[in-house]
Amino acid sequence: VKDKVLAGPLDLDPFAASDERLSNALTRRVNADPESVERGLAQLVLTVVELLRQLMERQALRRIDGGGLSDEQVERLGRTFMELDRRMDELTEQFGLTSDDLNLDLGPLGRLL
C-alpha cells in the first residue's frame, strides 16, 4: 500500500491502539463459531449500554453548562460517570473487546454511535 499519511507526528504511538482493529474485525465477522456467541452477545449488550452512557453524559454536560445544578449535584454526577466509565473499561477488557467494537453497523442507516 502506498504511504497514505499526509500529515502526522513522527511518533505514531498515540494511534497504535487501533492497529489490531482490522484483523479482529475480520476474524469476528467471518467465524461465527459457538465459542464466540457469548462474546457477540456481550458486545451487543455493551454497545447498548455505551450508547446510553454517552447520551446521559452529553445531557449532563449540557446541564452543567447551563449552570442549573448545585455543587453537590455536579460532584455526584461526575462520580457516577467516572465509575460507569471504569466499569465499562473493565467489562470490555474482560470480553476481549475494544472501544472500537462497541458500535453497530446498521447498514443503510449508518452506525449506531
Added chain:
Amino acid sequence: VIALVAITDAGAPPPVAPLRAVGAGSLCALCVPVAEGESATVDALVDREELIERLMEDRDLLPVRFGADVPDERAAERVLAERHDELAAALDRVRGAVELSVRVAPVAADDPPAEHEPSGREYLRARIARSEVARGVHDRLAALSRAAVVRPGPELLRAAYLVDREAVPAFVAEVQRTQESRPELALLCTGPWAPFSFAGAEAAA
C-alpha cells in the same frame, strides 16, 4: 459470482481487465469476478483498496463496501437500475472530491499520574475539556471541507472529511498548522481515500 467494486459515471474512462463495466442509465458499476471460496482476508481487502485507488485517479466514483457480491452481471444491472436516482445523487455529492481521515490523540503526558483520585467535578471538567479540544480542531477542518463525519473512537477526535481534490494541500497545511500550535496533541491525517464515509444514505441525511 461477481463483486461490485465501485459505481461511476457511464461516461468514465473504460476500466482495464479484470474489471468489467455494467451500465444502467447514466451510471455504470465496475465489477470483478469472485474466485470460488474467496473470503475477506487482509490481503484481499488491501488488493481491493489498491484497485479502488487506481480507479479514483481518473474518475469520480462511489466505492462499494467489500462483500457486495451479486450472482451475475444482470443482477448488477438490476441493482443499479433499482437504486439509480439515489446512487446518481450520491455520486454528484462526491464529484471532484476525496475523503481525508483525521485522528487527534493526546500526546502521552510525562508527569506522574495524580496522587488522589479526581473528584467528580474534576472528571466532568476533563470530559468537557476533551470535547472542546475535539470541537475546536473539527470546526477548523470542517470549514475547509464539503462535508464531514465524526466517528466515535478512543481518540479525542476521529473524523472523515470530504475535500475538493484541489483543496487537499490547503487542508493538509491546516492540519500541520494546528499541529504546530498544539504540541500537546498528535494529529494524524491520511488519504486521499475513496469517499467511503460519504457514499451511503448516512451522508445524505
